[in-house]
Amino acid sequence: MEFSDAIQLLLIGISQGCGYALIAIGFVFIYRATEIVNFAHGELMMLGAFMVLTFSEIWGLGFWLGSALGILSLGVFGYLLDAVVMRRLVGQAQATIFILTVAIAMMLRALAGMIWGWTPLSLSVPFSSDITFGGVVIGLDRIMIIVGTVVISLLLYAFFSLTRTGLAIQAASQNQLAAYYSRIPVKRLIAVVWAIGAMVAAVAGIMMAPVTQVDTGMSIFGIKALAGAVVGGFGSIPGAVLGCLIIGVAEPFLDFYFPAFKGTYAYIIMLAVLFIRPEGLISQTFQKKV
Amino acid sequence: MQVLFKTNYDQDINYLVDRGERVRVLLALALALIAPLVVGGYFLSELTMFLVYIIAGLGLMVLVGFTGMVSFGHGAFLGIGAYTHSVLLGYGLPFFITLPAGALAAGLIGAALGRAASKMHGFYMAIATLAFAIVVETGIGAWEHVTGGHMGLSVPPMAAFGWEVTAGPLQYYLILALVVFCIWGVANLMRSPTGRAFVAVRDSETSARSLGLNIARTRIKAFFISAMLTGLAGGLLSHLVFYLSPESFGVNESLKLLLMVIVGGLGTITGAIFGAVFVSILPNLINLLQNFLPSSIAEAAGLEQLLFGAIISGFIMFEPEGLYGRWRKLRLFIETFPYYKRATFTRQKRYLKTERFR
Numbered sequence: 001m002e003f004s005d006a007i008q009l010l011l012i013g014i015s016q017g018c019g020y021a022l023i024a025i026g027f028v029f030i031y032r033a034t035e036i037v038n039f040a041h042g043e044l045m046m047l048g049a050f051m052v053l054t055f056s057e058i059w060g061l062g063f064w065l066g067s068a069l070g071i072l073s074l075g076v077f078g079y080l081l082d083a084v085v086m087r088r089l090v091g092q093a094q095a096t097i098f099i100l101t102v103a104i105a106m107m108l109r110a111l112a113g114m115i116w117g118w119t120p121l122s123l124s125v126p127f128s129s130d131i132t133f134g135g136v137v138i139g140l141d142r143i144m145i146i147v148g149t150v151v152i153s154l155l156l157y158a159f160f161s162l163t164r165t166g167l168a169i170q171a172a173s174q175n176q177l178a179a180y181y182s183r184i185p186v187k188r189l190i191a192v193v194w195a196i197g198a199m200v201a202a203v204a205g206i207m208m209a210p211v212t213q214v215d216t217g218m219s220i221f222g223i224k225a226l227a228g229a230v231v232g233g234f235g236s237i238p239g240a241v242l243g244c245l246i247i248g249v250a251e252p253f254l255d256f257y258f259p260a261f262k263g264t265y266a267y268i269i270m271l272a273v274l275f276i277r278p279e280g281l282i283s284q285t286f287q288k289k290v
Numbered sequence: 291m292q293v294l295f296k297t298n299y300d301q302d303i304n305y306l307v308d309r310g311e312r313v314r315v316l317l318a319l320a321l322a323l324i325a326p327l328v329v330g331g332y333f334l335s336e337l338t339m340f341l342v343y344i345i346a347g348l349g350l351m352v353l354v355g356f357t358g359m360v361s362f363g364h365g366a367f368l369g370i371g372a373y374t375h376s377v378l379l380g381y382g383l384p385f386f387i388t389l390p391a392g393a394l395a396a397g398l399i400g401a402a403l404g405r406a407a408s409k410m411h412g413f414y415m416a417i418a419t420l421a422f423a424i425v426v427e428t429g430i431g432a433w434e435h436v437t438g439g440h441m442g443l444s445v446p447p448m449a450a451f452g453w454e455v456t457a458g459p460l461q462y463y464l465i466l467a468l469v470v471f472c473i474w475g476v477a478n479l480m481r482s483p484t485g486r487a488f489v490a491v492r493d494s495e496t497s498a499r500s501l502g503l504n505i506a507r508t509r510i511k512a513f514f515i516s517a518m519l520t521g522l523a524g525g526l527l528s529h530l531v532f533y534l535s536p537e538s539f540g541v542n543e544s545l546k547l548l549l550m551v552i553v554g555g556l557g558t559i560t561g562a563i564f565g566a567v568f569v570s571i572l573p574n575l576i577n578l579l580q581n582f583l584p585s586s587i588a589e590a591a592g593l594e595q596l597l598f599g600a601i602i603s604g605f606i607m608f609e610p611e612g613l614y615g616r617w618r619k620l621r622l623f624i625e626t627f628p629y630y631k632r633a634t635f636t637r638q639k640r641y642l643k644t645e646r647f648r
Binding site for chain 1: 424425
């Protein structure tokens with residue numbers, strides 16, 4: 001492998017990692033607020049991409065308006081998902097809630113396949129040209145994923161540290177009961193967190209769509225993002241982002257050198273990390289102490 | 291209403307609590323014994339499949355129902371058991387060595403996986419098993435010169451020293467014996483200190499630990515036993531499907547097993563059996579349903595997935611106790627006939643119990 005090829009793979013890996021990180025940000029938020037690990041997050045991303053596709057191509061509203069509507073509709077979906085389904089299960093064993101999210105994921109995937117078909121569709125985006133510098137060819141869409149991730153992270157950081165709602169959500173995720181005592185509407189805020197998570201997933205869907213095509217197989221990114229978040233340490237956003245970047249960068253190189261297990265290196269890295277250092281590289285969730 | 295008078299301490303650890311239960315179990319056994327005399331051919335093979343699923347369900351029940359950990363990867367253990375068994379059988383080893391070998395292989399791999407995730411929250415386990423299932427599926431596909439890869443592997447007949455167990459009543463009785471042995475074993479396990487430790491870890495990790503239990507080791511043990519049972523089921527399953535391919539042991543198979551234990555009723559041995567009944571008649575139910583739906587929906591690809599998901603989430607949301615819970619309610623309704631109160635089974639209001647400790 002030549003140097004420029006390596007640089008190219010590295011850039012592709014970083015952009016892929018950023019895509020995973022965008023998904024991971026969504027479910028780490030949900031995890032921090034509710035202790036629910038949303039196994040359906042990849043499906044939310046897929047749904048977001050499909051919604052944007054519907055609005056912008058099938059209804060012909062253009063890319064930007066379609067994206068805005070798509071993201072908004074996912075926000076509503078996330079809110080309702082919590083308000084109608086997840087809220088009923090507060091206090092049940094975590095195991096059952098995981099299984100429920102996986103069941104929801106199955107249903108979403110099957111529904112999407114039944115509505116939009118199982119063949120990949122392509123979403124045309126305004127940023128799809130290639131950039132060349134110094135022998136390295138990289139798609140603008142790849143660059144956009146990196147830029148988009150940085151922008152979204154900054155926006156979310158500003159939201160959670162500067163606005164009243166953001167602070168209230170932070171309080172609620174630290175201690176629900178105490179937050180409730182100080183007149184914070186915990187239930188509604190948790191639904192808002194789900195909405196934000198779903199919206200970020202939709203953005204990830206739009207960003208990834210030009211790279212991968214829009215189809216039900218997109219949802220596999222959700223599981224890879226989960227693996228990345230586990231590698232980095234599930235409880236913290238920086239940890240999750242770092243883990244996703246590690247996975248994203250390692251994947252194309254491992255695929256290139258050892259193609260036998262192509263496509264599963266994210267999981268192999270995660271299993272290896274869990275085996276060697278069970279708390280993730282940056283530990284945030286601590287073991288229970290009695 | 292029946293009141294149990296305890297006149298003996300042994301009653302606390304009896305396998306079967308009252309006479310009604312004893313009668314029902316005996317009836318079920320008798321039915322199972324005479325079944326091959328009554329039915330034959332296709333129906334018998336379906337029954338055999340059902341028996342195998344009971345073992346797999348018991349395996350998953352030990353983990354999900356009794357220890358409170360989720361595994362999205364039990365299809366992989368089924369696969370490991372099936373492949374180990376078939377490959378060893380292909381080398382000419384007798385089946386009564388290869389079956390335990392397959393079970394042991396699955397169990398050891400399960401224990402290793404359990405070790406990786408046992409020290410942390412339950413969800414690490416869930417994610418790890420999900421990833422594990424995907425890796426195993428790919429691994430079986432990639433390891434072509436042993437497993438035949440995606441071309442598949444045809445299963446050698448179940449033989450030992452020139453003597454062969456053919457499909458039919460003989461195979462049925464062999465598997466039935468194994469099923470009864472496994473049910474007895476799990477029932478015994480659950481009244482032993484190990485099984486009690488499983489339940490303690492499930493109900494409250496904090497109090498289990500304050501009683502001096504080593505949580506990580508308990509979980510690894512649970513994972514070992516669970517994977518071993520599932521591996522055994524895999525070995526038996528291989529003789530019913532005749533042809534192994536990595537796709538048939540993927541995440542979908544794992545979800546089918548999960549559906550089984552949830553629909554049956556988490557945390558009971560009877561639940562595993564009910565779940566196996568449900569999974570066995572599910573394809574027929576789906577066929578029946580397809581007749582009623584408009585053809586655009588009935589013929590759409592993915593309908594089965596949709597129904598799987600809907601059934602699981604429906605049971606979790608509305609009847610977390612599963613079919614076994616329904617059965618208990620029905621029994622109470624009959625026993626106390628005009629005095630049945632719905633409130634007996636109403637769930638308490640609950641709050642988020644945090645699993646995060648700092």
